[in-house]
Amino acid sequence: MQTINQMKLEFSSVPENEGFARVAVSAFAVQLNPTLDVLADIKTAVSEAVTNAIVHGYAERPGTVTVSARLRSDGILEIEVIDQGRGIVDIAQAMQPFFTTQPEKERSGMGFSVMQTFMDEVQVESSPGQGTTVRMKKRIETAE
Amino acid sequence: MEFDRRRDTVTAYVTGELDQCSAQSIRRELDQLIEDPSVRRLVLDLKNMRFMDSSGIGVILGRYRTLAQRGGTVAVRNMNAHVERIFLLSGMNQIIQII
Numbered sequence: 001m002q003t004i005n006q007m008k009l010e011f012s013s014v015p016e017n018e019g020f021a022r023v024a025v026s027a028f029a030v031q032l033n034p035t036l037d038v039l040a041d042i043k044t045a046v047s048e049a050v051t052n053a054i055v056h057g058y059a060e061r062p063g064t065v066t067v068s069a070r071l072r073s074d075g076i077l078e079i080e081v082i083d084q085g086r087g088i089v090d091i092a093q094a095m096q097p098f099f100t101t102q103p104e105k106e107r108s109g110m111g112f113s114v115m116q117t118f119m120d121e122v123q124v125e126s127s128p129g130q131g132t133t134v135r136m137k138k139r140i141e142t143a144e
Numbered sequence: 145m146e147f148d149r150r151r152d153t154v155t156a157y158v159t160g161e162l163d164q165c166s167a168q169s170i171r172r173e174l175d176q177l178i179e180d181p182s183v184r185r186l187v188l189d190l191k192n193m194r195f196m197d198s199s200g201i202g203v204i205l206g207r208y209r210t211l212a213q214r215g216g217t218v219a220v221r222n223m224n225a226h227v228e229r230i231f232l233l234s235g236m237n238q239i240i241q242i243i
Contacts (some may be wrong), residue, residue, distance in 0.1 A: 022195075025146050040226045047197040051164045097234075106171070106202035114198050117233055124208035 002073040005031065013054045013083065014061040021067050021081075022046040028069050029077055032140040041118035042077070042138060048111040049081035049134045055087025056101065057132055077138045079119075084131035091124050145173045152184040152216075161195040167203050174207050184216035189243070191222035200227075201234045208239060219243050 007028050011017045022043040029042055046067065053065045066082040088094045095116075100109035115122045119136040126132035146157040154177045162170060178186055186207055190196075208218040219241035223231065231237050 015163075018165050019161060019195075020165050037226070043195065044197050044226070044230070046187040047163055047195075051197070051199065055164060070232060106167075107203035107236060108198045108205065110198040110201055110230075113233060117229070 001076070004071040004073055006068065006070040008066065010064055010066050013058040013061075013065050013085075015051075015054060017065070018047055018050050018054070021050045021065070024071050025067060025079060029071075029140065032071060032075065032077070032099075033142050034140045037141045038138065038141050042079070045115045045118045045122075045136055045138075046079060046081065048114050049079075049136070052111050052134070053081060053083035053085065053132065055107070057083035057087075059086060071140075073090070073144075075140050076119040079136045079138075081134045081136075082131065085140055087128040087130050088126040088132055089128050093128055095124065145170070145177075147177055148218045149183075152182055153187060154178060154183050154185070155189055157192065159192040162193060162200040162203065163195065163197050164199040167199045171203050171206065174203070175210070177208060178210060181214060183197075184211065186211055186215065186216070186218045188218070189222055189241045190224070190227060191219055193227070196227050196230060198230065198234070201230065201236060204236065204240060210212040212239075218243065 025046045026039045026043045044083055050065060063085055068080045070078040093099055095112040097113045098109040100107040119138045121137040122136040148155050156174060156177055211218055221243045
């Protein structure tokens with residue numbers, strides 16, 4: 001599928017960059033004139049993925065998060081959120097609603113569920129010690 | 145955070161963005177508002193909250209647990225459609241009243 005446009009961000013794994021990442025990706029998606037609902041979906045999913053990278057991938061230690069986005073000629077937005085952190089031992093378990101490794105910190109365990117609900121497709125690649133890549137796709141519904 | 149109190153009810157007006165970055169300070173502010181054990185009901189007014197992700201679920205459920213221990217409740221009002229989807233997805237609507 002042909003790429004219309006693409007972008008890539010690298011930033012430190014600090015919580016202040018959660019907002020930066022979701023706003024940057026939604027600003028990138030604006031060129032396809034999406035509805036406000038679609039933009040909100042994208043912002044939320046990116047926020048969840050980046051939060052996971054910071055909180056779980058790097059366990060709040062220094063690291064670099066990479067977010068890339070690609071607009072395809074068929075109106076699909078592809079997003080990748082990559083960390084080189086601890087990785088996920090059991091991806092299926094991690095994607096279960098309400099599963100969290102940090103209940104004492106009031107984590108809801110709903111991050112992946114939110115990504116799956118708000119995006120059309122979510123794929124996770126990860127192995128312990130090798131980091132995690134989250135790939136998401138969303139068809140951009142254009143505003144009238 | 146702005147708030148008002150009437151008898152045993154505190155209404156807190158959440159503004160800005162509720163994500164993992166802001167969760168800690170919002171949690172701390174809300175805990176101060178319900179610190180008084182005579183508070184039995186917390187109403188979160190989300191009219192001016194621009195964004196919330198699943199970090200908000202943890203914040204709201206945590207305050208619910210505190211109040212439930214003293215027989216109290218938590219309610220939310222003025223949710224936008226997007227936040228409501230997260231609410232429904234998490235099943236929070238079963239224990240948190242939407243008004």
